[in-house]
Amino acid sequence: MHDPTKPDLEESVNVTEAHERVLRGAAAASRENRLTENGAEPVSMWVMALCFIPVMFAGWTAFGYGTPLFSYKDTVREGYVQVIPPDDDGAKAEPMTAVLAYSKKGAKIYSKCSGCHGPDGKGDGNAYPSLAGSAFAQGENERFAMIVLNGLTGPTSYGKTFGVMPAQGAGMSPEDLACVMTYVRNNFGNKVGDVVSKAQAAEAIKISAGRAKAGAAVTGDELNADHKKTLSGAAVKADDMVDPITLEAVAK
Numbered sequence: 001m002h003d004p005t006k007p008d009l010e011e012s013v014n015v016t017e018a019h020e021r022v023l024r025g026a027a028a029a030s031r032e033n034r035l036t037e038n039g040a041e042p043v044s045m046w047v048m049a050l051c052f053i054p055v056m057f058a059g060w061t062a063f064g065y066g067t068p069l070f071s072y073k074d075t076v077r078e079g080y081v082q083v084i085p086p087d088d089d090g091a092k093a094e095p096m097t098a099v100l101a102y103s104k105k106g107a108k109i110y111s112k113c114s115g116c117h118g119p120d121g122k123g124d125g126n127a128y129p130s131l132a133g134s135a136f137a138q139g140e141n142e143r144f145a146m147i148v149l150n151g152l153t154g155p156t157s158y159g160k161t162f163g164v165m166p167a168q169g170a171g172m173s174p175e176d177l178a179c180v181m182t183y184v185r186n187n188f189g190n191k192v193g194d195v196v197s198k199a200q201a202a203e204a205i206k207i208s209a210g211r212a213k214a215g216a217a218v219t220g221d222e223l224n225a226d227h228k229k230t231l232s233g234a235a236v237k238a239d240d241m242v243d244p245i246t247l248e249a250v251a252k
């Protein structure tokens with residue numbers, strides 16, 4: 001009896017033939033490579049492109065400019081002599097005047113000061129005095145050095161006390177001190193026109209350690225009574241030509 005819930009059988013289909021066709025198709029499909037299960041399936045181009053990125057970074061890290069892992073500059077074949085360029089980019093550092101070379105280095109050390117005295121050295125007129133035009137910064141260099149090394153509790157050269165400047169000497173080498181002082185004395189409109197030498201800065205560090213109140217911030221009175229002097233270490237002339245990296249004198 002005809003069941004109305006099932007579709008009519010298509011009388012024109014030869015069931016045996018159709019069955020064989022299905023079997024042939026299945027057999028053909030089973031002869032094809034199984035693409036997803038043997039581990040050798042092709043990888044999408046995008047995956048390859050993505051894999052290339054870390055490879056590029058690895059190469060850059062290992063062989064790139066200025067990296068320590070491997071550098072052609074450091075490897076020399078036996079029997080060959082390598083000329084080491086004087087600084088990293090291979091260009092010889094041009095000599096410059098001492099006042100410029102010290103100031104350039106000093107500008108970096110000045111980052112210790114700029115938080116309070118401002119990048120323009122003008123202070124804020126309220127809590128922090130200006131170094132531009134400061135008589136203590138521009139006057140006798142021993143007095144200035146004592147402020148940097150020990151801090152200051154006032155009164156300042158402006159006659160009033162702004163607050164307390166904490167000592168800045170910790171971790172400062174003579175070169176750091178010499179350079180930051182030279183920078184302050186010759187920037188922000190200050191034009192002392194001299195260099196505080198490394199030898200003078202080294203002397204200042206000694207004097208600072210030998211103060212009666214070593215460790216305590218200096219007062220304006222102590223500065224003027226004891227330290228209104230020029231440091232006696234070997235001086236460097238402002239327009240002497242020096243190597244900007246070593247600060248050593250070079251022949252003109």
Ligand code: HEC
Nearest residue numbers: 113116134136137152153154156157161162163164165168
């Ligand atoms: C944490 C804030 C602070 C930092 C950092 C600081 N100072 Fe000061 N500085 C002061 C204050 C505040 C005064 C004023 C102190 C007072 O009123 O006794 C002062 C005063 C001075 C003075 C005296 C100015 C004058 O004419 O009387 C000089 C010079 C000076 N600082 C230089 C420096 C240098 C150079 C550095 C960096 C190496 C530096 N200061 C870092 C806060 C700071």
